[in-house]
Amino acid sequence: MRLRETLLSGILIVATFATPLAVLADGLPNLPQRNQKGIELLAPLGSQTHIPVQSGFGTFLAYFNDAAAWLIYVAMGICVLWVLLGGFMIMLSGANSSWRSKGIDHMQWAIIGLVILLFAGFILRTLNSMFFK
DSSP, X not given: OHHHHHHHHHHHHHHHHHHHHHHHHHHTTTSOOOOSSOEEEEEEETTXXXXXXXXXXXXXXXXXXXXXXXXXXXXXXXXXXXXXXXXXXHHHOTTOHHHHHHHHHHHHHHHHHHHHHHTHHHHHHHHHHHHOO
16 A cells, blocks of 8 residues: 555656646747746746756756755755654664664664765766766
8 A cells, every 4th residue: 555655656746747847848949039048036046047948858957956955955954854853763762672773774764865865976977977988
């Protein structure tokens, strides 16, 4: 039951992001060129106030690359909260060894996730140079 809920949630998330991109990609050549700077952001993202419109996933990638630093800060905050949750579980476990092991698992996976996140750029650059020479 839980696997089915996870799969349905994943499909819903993918459909949520893929539908606007498909509509934008389909109607992009027919749009009038009113704004040469690109898409104006509601709030500045770093020093960016506009994102250039590109074909395919280029616009999304430009936005994602500009938001990468902010996303890393959010992930670090979530990691700290997850480690705190694991610490509370360990402190409140008492004689219950299952809570203690769950708390340790929460802390370990939060730190592993943070390390993977911090080395993601290095991993992707290494794989990219291996596959695309």
